[in-house]
Amino acid sequence: xxxxxxxxxxxxxxxxxxxxxxxxxxVPYAQAFTSSEQTNTxxxxxxxxxxxxxxxxxxxxxxxxxxxxxxxxxxxxxxxxHENDVSEKGIQPLVDALVANGHNVKYLTRDDxxxxxxxxxxKADAFVVVNPERTYKTKQxxxxxxxxxxxxxxxxxxxxxxxxxxSLFGLFAPMPRGGxxxxxxxxxxxxxxxxxxSLYNMHDYYLNHQNVYATPQSNSSxxxxxxxxxxxxxxxxxxxxDAGSAVLATGDQTRIETSRQSGPFTVAVQGDNVVAIGDxxxxxxxxxxxxxxxxxxGNLADFLVTGDKTxxxxxxxxxxxxxxxxxxxx
Amino acid sequence: xxxxxxxxxxxxxxxxxxxxxxxxxxxxxxxxxSDAVAPEPDRVAVISVDGYISSNTADQLEEDLEEVRENESxxxxxxxxxxxxxxxxxSERMYLxxxxxxxxxxxxxxxxxxGASGAYYTMLPSEHIYATPxxxxxxxxxxxxxxxPSGGNEIRTGPDKASTTMDQREAQIETLKRGFVGSVMKxxxxxLTMSRQEVAYAKVYTGARASQNGYVDDIGTLxxxxxxxxxxxxxxxxxxxxxxxxxxxxxFLFSERNGNATVVVEKSPVGYDGVRTSEFLMVYGQVQYExxxxxxxxx
Numbered sequence: 001x002x003x004x005x006x007x008x009x010x011x012x013x014x015x016x017x018x019x020x021x022x023x024x025x026x027v028p029y030a031q032a033f034t035s036s037e038q039t040n041t042x043x044x045x046x047x048x049x050x051x052x053x054x055x056x057x058x059x060x061x062x063x064x065x066x067x068x069x070x071x072x073x074x075x076x077x078x079x080x081x082h083e084n085d086v087s088e089k090g091i092q093p094l095v096d097a098l099v100a101n102g103h104n105v106k107y108l109t110r111d112d113x114x115x116x117x118x119x120x121x122x123k124a125d126a127f128v129v130v131n132p133e134r135t136y137k138t139k140q141x142x143x144x145x146x147x148x149x150x151x152x153x154x155x156x157x158x159x160x161x162x163x164x165x166x167s168l169f170g171l172f173a174p175m176p177r178g179g180x181x182x183x184x185x186x187x188x189x190x191x192x193x194x195x196x197x198s199l200y201n202m203h204d205y206y207l208n209h210q211n212v213y214a215t216p217q218s219n220s221s222x223x224x225x226x227x228x229x230x231x232x233x234x235x236x237x238x239x240x241x242d243a244g245s246a247v248l249a250t251g252d253q254t255r256i257e258t259s260r261q262s263g264p265f266t267v268a269v270q271g272d273n274v275v276a277i278g279d280x281x282x283x284x285x286x287x288x289x290x291x292x293x294x295x296x297x298g299n300l301a302d303f304l305v306t307g308d309k310t311x312x313x314x315x316x317x318x319x320x321x322x323x324x325x326x327x328x329x330x
Numbered sequence: 331x332x333x334x335x336x337x338x339x340x341x342x343x344x345x346x347x348x349x350x351x352x353x354x355x356x357x358x359x360x361x362x363x364s365d366a367v368a369p370e371p372d373r374v375a376v377i378s379v380d381g382y383i384s385s386n387t388a389d390q391l392e393e394d395l396e397e398v399r400e401n402e403s404x405x406x407x408x409x410x411x412x413x414x415x416x417x418x419x420x421s422e423r424m425y426l427x428x429x430x431x432x433x434x435x436x437x438x439x440x441x442x443x444x445g446a447s448g449a450y451y452t453m454l455p456s457e458h459i460y461a462t463p464x465x466x467x468x469x470x471x472x473x474x475x476x477x478x479p480s481g482g483n484e485i486r487t488g489p490d491k492a493s494t495t496m497d498q499r500e501a502q503i504e505t506l507k508r509g510f511v512g513s514v515m516k517x518x519x520x521x522l523t524m525s526r527q528e529v530a531y532a533k534v535y536t537g538a539r540a541s542q543n544g545y546v547d548d549i550g551t552l553x554x555x556x557x558x559x560x561x562x563x564x565x566x567x568x569x570x571x572x573x574x575x576x577x578x579x580x581x582f583l584f585s586e587r588n589g590n591a592t593v594v595v596e597k598s599p600v601g602y603d604g605v606r607t608s609e610f611l612m613v614y615g616q617v618q619y620e621x622x623x624x625x626x627x628x629x
Contacts, residue, residue: 048429
């Protein structure tokens with residue numbers, strides 16, 4: 001083989017290898033350049049969703065709890081003696097409004113309820129019950145009735161039975177008024193019953209279907225200035241014909257969670273000296289400033305301090321069968 | 331004395347060697363070239379959506395569907411679904427991945443046992459949804475934990491740093507619900523016999539009922555779904571390729587307690603390691619959280 005042929009073969013070998021190596025180096029760049037996946041990916045998510053149609057924004061909390069009542073200082077007693085499911089935050093706006101307007105707020109403890117129930121009521125102008133989980137003794141019910149008959153104001157406020165089966169108003173077993181012995185119902189004593197299941201509305205609600213709107217049904221001091229309130233866990237309230245008037249009701253597409261029965265449902269009732277409201281959250285720090293809830297809280301505070309209670313009622317309980325010298329007050 | 335080979339002999343030898351080399355190289359390359367040139371059979375890909383939907387499940391499905399879109403021999407996709415849903419964000423990703431694929435080729439879904447919540451979300455872009463009569467379909471809704479009480483043992487730069495308010499949490503969940511329910515109405519309003527509000531009840535239906543109220547299109551098995559997908563793609567003959575079930579790392583189990591399905595988790599569905607966050611879920615069934623784990627899964 002001649003030297004010229006050998007050099008020619010080597011030259012061909014070098015050129016081919018060089019071409020292959022250069023080509024291998026260029027190909028990745030060419031692929032990246034021609035690939036559309038990297039730079040022109042369709043934004044499927046943006047095509048599918050319109051954020052402006054999806055985003056839900058909570059309404060800003062606004063307003064203050066105001067009281068219109070211009071009365072002398074009154075005493076409002078809040079019951080915490082019956083294992084009431086209520087926290088300090090749950091009633092803070094109501095308490096703040098009362099105190100800021102010169103009224104006294106006292107809490108009825110379990111000891112007070114056992115030993116000084118009558119005397120506590122005697123010194124009170126209004127009595128507030130929120131979510132009791134312990135029943136009232138017959139004597140306590142009798143005292144409360146006398147308190148109310150004497151012009152004392154009573155507010156019964158309760159949420160539905162909880163989902164875990166923990167009974168709230170279920171423990172207020174309806175009993176004939178004046179039933180003797182053992183425990184007796186409280187709300188039924190006033191011709192009022194609270195539903196044990198939550199209300200919901202899938203059509204018109206605030207943020208969640210369980211936050212239902214309620215609107216005034218009649219002219220009443222409790223709903224004066226109220227256009228719409230939000231109840232976060234509302235119970236339907238039923239009342240007998242002489243118990244008072246329905247003053248707040250939900251919309252007609254509201255339903256009861258367990259039975260799916262459709263509304264509208266009464267959620268607040270007002271009588272001469274009694275109000276019953278089927279939700280306690282409306283006066284909590286969380287919800288008191290949603291919709292017109294702060295107006296309702298202010299009206300409730302006004303209701304509590306505008307009664308005209310007879311002094312000295314309820315009278316001390318007489319424990320003897322025969323009349324005799326008065327005993328020391330209970 | 332040995333005589334030198336003539337020029338002709340040398341040339342002949344080179345030619346023979348070149349020929350032999352060419353034959354050897356050709357024999358090696360021929361099958362490769364043949365395979366490369368021969369027309370590939372049309373295929374229907376069957377992809378499983380199995381178990382609790384987590385970010386791993388979404389990763390796997392996105393990868394599988396991307397491969398399907400890039401593989402020219404695959405002409406249609408069947409989603410083989412048996413899942414109660416899971417993470418809301420993962421379910422949403424899977425829905426978007428299926429939606430993208432459905433724009434390029436027929437996608438048909440077959441519900442095996444459970445096609446609820448996030449799994450139903452995933453199936454929505456399907457051209458046709460089959461379910462067996464006893465399967466469970468629906469549960470169009472979102473759930474999430476309530477805001478956690480703020481701790482007093484740390485300093486935060488803002489009031490919402492660690493948690494949020496109830497209003498904000500409810501608004502977030504309502505926003506996700508709108509996306510989910512809106513997508514259901516977008517894809518199936520022509521078939522559904524119920525209103526948007528009725529869908530938002532988040533009820534779960536048997537496959538039999540779902541075929542009547544429009545949640546699914548028909549009663550049918552996986553094979554029927556495959557046939558349907560092939561027909562939609564215009565295939566006379568085809569091969570079926572099955573993708574492996576989605577990655578089950580951190581999988582969830584089901585058990586029965588008092589007749590209710592319980593999702594048993596290997597780790598909390600509402601957080602990351604050491605951090606309890608408020609992940610939103612699109613899942614049907616009772617969720618047991620970290621401290622209630624009753625079993626682990628190694629699959």
